[in-house]
Structures are given as structure tokens and as C-alpha cells.
Amino acid sequence: xxxxxxxxxxxxxxxxxxxxxxxxxxxxxxxxxxxxxxxxxxxxxxxxxxxxxxxxxxxxxxxxxxxxxxxxxxxxxxxxxxxxxxxxxxxxxxxxxxxxxxxxxxxxxxxxxxxxxxxxxxxxxxxxxxxxxxxxxxxxxxxxxxxxxxxxxxxxxxxxxxxxxxxxxxxxxxxxxxxxxxxxxxxxxxxxxxxxxxxxxxxxxxxxxxxxxxxxxxxxxxxxxxxxxxxxxxxxxxxxxxxxxxxxxxxxxxxxxxxxxxxxxxxxxxxxxxxxxxxxxxxxxxxxxxxxxxxxxxxxxxxxxxxxxxxxxxxxxxxxxxxxxxxxxxxxxxxxxxxxxxxxxxxxxxxxxxxxxxxxxxxxxxxxxxxxxxxxxxxxxxxxxxxxxxxxxxxx
Numbered sequence: 362x363x364x365x366x367x368x369x370x371x372x373x374x375x376x377x378x379x380x381x382x383x384x385x386x387x388x389x390x391x392x393x394x395x396x397x398x399x400x401x402x403x404x405x406x407x408x409x410x411x412x413x414x415x416x417x418x419x420x421x422x423x424x425x426x427x428x429x430x431x432x433x434x435x436x437x438x439x440x441x442x443x444x445x446x447x448x449x450x451x452x453x454x455x456x457x458x459x460x461x462x463x464x465x466x467x468x469x470x471x472x473x474x475x476x477x478x479x480x481x482x483x484x485x486x487x488x489x490x491x492x493x494x495x496x497x498x499x500x501x502x503x504x505x506x507x508x509x510x511x512x513x514x515x516x517x518x519x520x521x522x523x524x525x526x527x528x529x530x531x532x533x534x535x536x537x538x539x540x541x542x543x544x545x546x547x548x549x550x551x552x553x554x555x556x557x558x559x560x561x562x563x564x565x566x567x568x569x570x571x572x573x574x575x576x577x578x579x580x581x582x583x584x585x586x587x588x589x590x591x592x593x594x595x596x597x598x599x600x601x602x603x604x605x606x607x608x609x610x611x612x613x614x615x616x617x618x619x620x621x622x623x624x625x626x627x628x629x630x631x632x633x634x635x636x637x638x639x640x641x642x643x644x645x646x647x648x649x650x651x652x653x654x655x656x657x658x659x660x661x662x663x664x665x666x667x668x669x670x671x672x673x674x675x676x677x678x679x680x681x682x683x684x685x686x687x688x689x690x691x692x693x694x695x696x697x698x699x700x701x702x703x704x705x706x707x708x709x710x711x712x713x714x715x716x717x718x719x720x721x722x723x724x725x726x727x728x729x730x731x732x733x734x735x736x737x738x739x740x741x742x743x744x745x746x747x748x749x750x751x752x753x754x755x756x757x
Contacts, residue, residue: 402439403462404474409436411481413449413456420444420630423637423644424673427630446629446674449479456482456499457629457674461506469504469518477503480523487525487614487753488607490535495663497525497753498625498676505624506631507701509733517697519620525753526617526625529663529678530587530686531599533569537584539599540569544606546595551602553709556594559741566590566743585662587684587748593715593740596687596749601709603751610756616689617752618707619735622718626680626732628673633732635673635680635719640727647671648682650730652722659722659745660684681730684748685721692716692737714738721746 397404409415417438418427430445432438445460458477466473479501486497502523508515539545546565549557568589571582581589596616603614617625626635634640636647645651649661649670661670666678673680680686691706691713705711714737720730723746728734738747 397439398465400441401464402441403464403468404466404472405438405440405445405460405462405468406470406474406476407432407436407438407447408476408478409449411449411451411479413451413479413482415479416448416450417460418446418448420446420632422639423647424628424630424632424635424671444631446631447477447479448629449482451482454482456501458501458503459505459624459627459629459631461631463506469520475504483523483755485755487612487755488609489527490538490603490607495528498528499523499525500621500625500675505620505627507620507623508695510633512696514698515696515733517695517700519624519701521620521624521703522754524617524621526621526675526677527751528672528676529666530684530748530750531596532585532663533567533582533588534584536567536588536591536599537569539602540565540567542602542606545602546598548602551598551605553594553597555710555712555740556598559592559594563741565595567595568745579657580659581745583662585664586660587662587679589660589684589745589748590743591687591748592743593687593738595743597689597709599749600751608756613754613756614751615709615754616687616749618703619688619690619716619718620701620703621752622686622688622750623732625675625677626673626719628675628677630674632673634730635677635682635732636671640730648730649679649722650682650720650724654723660748661722680719681732682720682724683722684719684746685717685724685736686719687747687749688716688718690716692735715740717747 417430417432419430421427442462442464447458449456468475470476504518504520507519510516568581571578600614637644652659661683672678689707691711693706695701717736
């Protein structure tokens with residue numbers, strides 16, 4: 362047998378071995394994929410660009426309970442359906458990433474995976490008003506499940522850029538600064554066109570205008586209590602004013618859109634109420650809800666919140682209860698086939714009913730407290746249980 366033939370036969374044998382190995386690998390991969398499908402496992406892919414220490418948790422029935430999941434140092438995991446979240450810690454700063462997994466190949470990314478990308482935590486905080494409601498909380502960029510989980514045709518993933526959100530609702534003290542500032546409430550440039558028309562024909566009823574001797578002042582008019590009797594036009598104008606006086610060309614303040622509000626309210630745990638999956642007798646104390654209209658205490662201020670209530674895992678108080686909160690969004694239907702988008706529905710000049718979320722001290726049913734529940738009001742609507750909360754974004 363000559364050398365050339367030996368070489369040819371050797372190459373053929375090597376090629377055959379390679380083909381067999383490829384087919385063997387494909388067969389193993391197919392068997393593994395079939396196993397994931399049969400067990401209804403979801404693929405979670407973790408991309409850590411920050412160098413942070415990362416832990417994975419399975420969320421519990423309330424914000425106090427969560428189970429650490431052993432990842433064995435792997436960045437690609439196959440997991441049973443469930444509400445998971447990741448905690449990324451660097452330099453004693455922690456950020457949280459939701460990972461609600463619905464089952465095999467149902468994730469938002471290509472081929473149905475759910476990818477979480479952990480980026481460096483922003484060190485610069487947005488500015489705030491003097492006497493404000495505390496340090497801003499950062500909600501990292503990424504996907505979250507949006508809509509009613511109990512309606513399989515409604516819940517869908519929405520990807521959001523990172524944003525900051527206030528830990529508490531805007532207070533009477535903060536809103537009073539807007540009322541008093543020469544370039545504030547009376548300045549047309551802070552208002553939408555429809556808002557200017559409304560203001561020219563109406564007088565504000567906001568709770569920060571209550572005189573100290575008014576019967577409702579102890580219940581609604583204290584400086585650290587959330588502003589109430591505020592309509593959407595007024596809330597939007599406050600945001601625009603704050604951008605002008607505190608944004609310094611670097612920050613934009615606004616109401617949260619619906620997807621931002623819901624992501625923040627559910628927390629990374631993906632809860633149905635801001636601190637728990639249900640509200641029964643044992644969870645009632647977690648929320649400021651079901652107060653008698655003539656009770657001595659109704660809306661809860663910052664000081665009482667810090668001593669008597671708990672924040673969610675993002676550090677936010679009263680996303681369920683206390684006051685219903687205006688969002689930026691015009692009421693429009695959405696579902697899995699027609700997903701929520703950051704489009705004109707979130708424009709300040711858009712016409713239509715504006716969505717309010719979260720339930721309040723005055724809500725008559727648990728149904729109004731359920732995070733996916735959507736109230737919708739005319740923008741001129743104001744009552745004793747409606748307020749708002751701020752978000753802040755860096756300008757490009």
C-alpha cells in the first residue's frame with residue numbers, strides 16, 4: 362500500500378470519526394433539549410458585564426421570603442417555571458433584576474430564552490427638592506413580565522431602559538414649592554395646552570393648600586403626607602417644572618409610564634401586590650388600606666411610613682395602598698399580540714383617559730389593590746385618594 366493511499370484512508374477515517382462525533386453531539390443535544398421540553402424548563406442566561414457578585418433567588422409568597430438557588434457558577438441555567446430574581450452586589454450597592462420564567466422556550470429573547478444583562482450601577486443620583494422623600498431607587502434595564510399573570514393572553518414581556526424612581530409619593534411640602542415658585546404653578550410653560558385651558562377655568566383643590574385650622578388638615582394636609590386632590594394636569598406640570606429647575610440639562614422628571622410603574626410596584630419578586638402575593642388577614646398590616654373615611658389617620662406620611670411600614674425589595678413604599686398614583690400613560694388595551702409600547706400613549710400632549718394604579722387607603726375592594734388593575738380617569742379628575750410619584754431619567 363503506497364503512502365498516498367494510506368494518507369487518503371487516514372483522512373477518510375478521521376472525517377468519519379468527526380461526522381460520528383458531530384452526530385453524537387447533535388443526538389445528545391437533542392435529547393437534552395427534549396428533556397427540558399418534557400420538564401417544561403425555561404432557559405435563563407446571565408450576562409455579567411459589571412463584575413458584581415451575583416446571586417439567584419426564587420421569590421416567595423411575600424417580600425420577606427425568598428429561597429437562594431444554587432447556580433454552581435453557571436451562566437446558563439435551565440429552571441422550572443417560577444418567579445426568580447437576581448441580586449447583583451458591588452461596593453456594598455445591590456441592584457435587583459426580575460426573571461419571571463413561564464416555561465419551556467417562552468422567554469422574550471431569540472429562541473425563547475430569558476437573558477439578564479447586569480451592568481455597572483450608576484453612581485450619580487438625580488437631584489431632588491429640599492426636604493424631599495429620600496434617595497432615589499434605581500430600576501435596572503431589562504425585561505419584566507407585564508400585565509395580568511392570570512390572563513395568559515394578556516401577560517407579556519416588556520423591555521425597559523433603566524430609570525430612577527422616588528421611594529415615596531410626592532408630598533404636600535414638595536408640591537407647595539411648585540405652588541409658591543414664581544416660575545411654578547402660574548407659569549404656562551410648565552403646562553400642556555389642555556392643562557393651560559383647564560387652569561384658566563378652575564381653581565386647584567390640592568391638599569397642600571389646606572389651612573392648618575381646616576378639619577381635614579390633620580388627615581391630608583401635613584407636610585410629609587402625599588399630595589392628594591391633584592389632577593393629572595397638575596402632576597404633569599409639576600414634573601415639567603422640576604425638570605426645568607433641577608434637571609440642569611441632565612435629568613428628565615416625569616410620571617412613570619404604566620410598564621415602569623408596574624415593574625417598580627411588583628419589585629424583582631414579581632408580586633401581585635407590592636409586598637405579597639395576596640392580601641388576607643395576615644397581610645393586612647402591610648398596607649395602608651381600608652380606612653374609614655372619617656378616620657383620624659388616612660394617608661400615611663414619610664415619617665410614619667419609615668417606622669410602621671416596609672418597602673418592597675426595590676426600596677419603594679406604598680406601591681399598593683396609601684394613594685392611587687397617576688401614570689404617564691393614556692388608557693389603551695394591550696395583550697400578548699398587541700404588546701405595550703413606549704409610543705404616543707405616553708406623550709404628555711396625548712388625548713384620552715390617563716391610567717392610575719395601585720389602590721389607596723379608600724379602596725373598597727382588594728381588586729383595586731391588585732397591581733395589574735387599571736383605573737382610568739379624565740386628566741382633570743381629582744379626589745382625596747389620588748396622588749403621584751416621580752421617575753427620573755438621564756438625558757442623552
